[in-house]
Amino acid sequence: MPSVWQMNRAGVGVMTRYEEVAATLRERIEHGIYRVGDRLPSIRAVCQELNVSISTAQEAYRQLMDAALIESRPKSGYFVLPCRIPSVLPSVSRPAQCPLDVSQWDQVLELVATQRDDKRLLLGRGVPNLEVASLKPLSKILAGLHRSNDLHGFNYDKLSGSPELRQQVARLAVASGCLLHPDDVLITTGCQEALSIALRTLTQPGDVVAVDSPSFYGTMQILKANGLKALEIPTDPQTGISLEALELALEQWPIRAIQVTPTYNNPLGYTMPEARKRALYQLAQRFDVAIIEDDIYGDLAYTQPRPLTIKSFDTDGRVLLCSGFSKTLGPGLRVGWLAPGCYREKALHMKYVSTGASATLPQLAVAEFVAKGHFERHLRAVSRQYQRQRDIMISWVQRYFPKGSGISYPQGGFLLWVELPADVDCVRLNERLAQHAIHVAPGALFSASGKFRQCLRLNYAFTLTPAMEEAVRTVGELAREMLSEVRESSLAMK
């Protein structure tokens, strides 16, 4: 008997005809039926073979070009490009083995204090593409709410959030395997407030929190602000936080909470396999510790159904699930949410002292946007786009970055993690990039122990223009320059 969420998950993720054609051709390329440099069948031949219209075949070819799998040569046809898969993944992290204070605020501030009139090309920020047609209805709904504004829109909403929005959040959470009642949800001012409330609900200053590593700098800074210590756990770029290392850590240290981003991890891109998510939950049960699960990128799945959350295995309320609409609809709305499990009462108090009720009208607008089906349409549109752009961005990094760079391969979201050769210091690289009006997110932000200095995070949400390619080329070039400088100086020292 299918459960509620399984039924809900059916019927989403259906491919259009051209996507099917593109998938067929992609499969043939990946299986070597068409090899690098081969000329592909003509559009006409594809139409006949697969029984589709010319425009469908053209669209499929366009998609493969966008994914940098093939190229069109004038008057010659379509050709398979050098195959980029498999690329080298970043290495498994080996952070410090003891709880540490977090620092790096200056670097984080430089990244987040950027302005709207910033002239730099910001390649590293966690901002989605906002110039998409599927977002337009949200502006319309907001304008309509303000036109018809009665006193309610300027008044406080419920402390826990608008009932309409909490209902929609509960409905959407079914897709990740969660059966939440609207009263299990607290609306917050962005996911950052959800994470902040979750950590303050569970901890006292001086407490130790186990985190995946690298870990989102926003959470790391919450640890710093609350006088908490980060215990960074080795993390695999394919399967996530090491359960073996975490178990040892739980035996050794008085860990108050485990904070992870197990789906489309920021920044490392992996998704923990379902079995490992379940095992992580069981580990937390065994040691009676709470889990803070950041799922802010979880809705941006390239294929359906989207992965389950750890929260979906939660039978005793120990998982505090943090999410929101910042990475799907826009961070400027500041609409996030927290499902605090059995910690609801304390979390509600923390919410009250933090900001009181959240702003009323953005909640009503998002609720209407979701209720009318715009949200799921929007997700399909942007996820397709992000998947295509991931492949393009990876092809650029492979082309322009030093040989041997590790590159993540996310199945959702819009963030790429690149591990350069060990001699490149990305904080210094960023300083040099400033002269070219380019900014990346240096890896050091994502660690309390000064790891990941040779890593950086790139954003591929925005339309990938030639100027963007040029910028990525510049990043790679300056990185190579730094590498040769280091090698020359080490030769000179010998």
Place this chain on the structure above:
Amino acid sequence: MPSVWQMNRAGVGVMTRYEEVAATLRERIEHGIYRVGDRLPSIRAVCQELNVSISTAQEAYRQLMDAALIESRPKSGYFVLPCRIPSVLPSVSRPAQCPLDVSQWDQVLELVATQRDDKRLLLGRGVPNLEVASLKPLSKILAGLHRSNDLHGFNYDKLSGSPELRQQVARLAVASGCLLHPDDVLITTGCQEALSIALRTLTQPGDVVAVDSPSFYGTMQILKANGLKALEIPTDPQTGISLEALELALEQWPIRAIQVTPTYNNPLGYTMPEARKRALYQLAQRFDVAIIEDDIYGDLAYTQPRPLTIKSFDTDGRVLLCSGFSKTLGPGLRVGWLAPGCYREKALHMKYVSTGASATLPQLAVAEFVAKGHFERHLRAVSRQYQRQRDIMISWVQRYFPKGSGISYPQGGFLLWVELPADVDCVRLNERLAQHAIHVAPGALFSASGKFRQCLRLNYAFTLTPAMEEAVRTVGELAREMLSEVRESSLAMK
């Protein structure tokens, strides 16, 4: 030579003709020229004497009726009502003389967890009147911003807040004597976040914070959430926090911050005289301690110029001024601000970890509303209304509440503090009122030491309907009932 802010303050607060007429008549009543029960001159006589039109004189009489100073008797004319001034003020508070943990969360939750579909008449909440014409342009501006929405509106704004809004906040602050640069201002998610950030910037868990007493329950709950102890200082219902008691406390306890609401105090209604504000600042200087000044009601002055803030005396950046637009434009917008003085760097970090940047579009809308002059017009309109309604509400309380009840006499804002005879327990009173679908803010919320149980806070922002008068009558009646029960049972025990 007038200073910048003095020049700015000129030209505001000009009275209309009918207000002048009303003021003249009010003065005569207050000076006993017309005594209680006297018949006032006819409209026609006033027109001749003061050389005004009939409609102006009528409007002036209407205003005096609204203020419950006179009444109209059919076919007889206008008569002076029993003079309600001076009423008895609440007593000087005598809180506990040592730092205490804050509790009362359950009671606060009951007050703030009210819903939009609440069927109860909420007489105690700190919500302004939102059904006023002068607020309409804000809805229009918001609708316009959403119609013309480019990607910026959904994107992050600056972490410190929109430059446009910070500029307007700095301009407005001139009226309270503050010369702020826009960079001295952080935009927050409501004044609650400003208070929360200010307290977390200055303190560590276990620290002692001196507060006026009674004190806003929202701040008290921030103390609780952060493990801080409240040291409640005796407070005078006319001049505010006792500087003498505060000085003794500063000598005796390791006080990390002084938290006060010196202008249109919530809940006690007083405004500290300028000289005492300055003396408080000097005291803080002498003991090298920071002041958190809550000025959220400060713009709702009944007469111009509005009182100076303590911040206006601040020469070394030790005053953290917290304010916002929740009590003027609407709490549902969640637009607050903090001028953190010399603590800007740490406050910015606290802002980042709390909610990241604040929502973009409400900031732009409020900035435009202020820049176009709507804000100052709106303030004039609502302040006039609140002043009239203060007098009506006071007359109701005098009429219906037990004899000997103390009543505050605020010169701004929209909150009344009533001190009932000592035998009335307002938490229990509230329980009885629930059966009548009425809710007040019980005084116990405003103290850590269980004081003010015989006090309650009433809101007179909303249009004072007969239903409202009936509700106030019911509150008074049930309070009298409780009084006689207590007296009977104490007689029975003798």
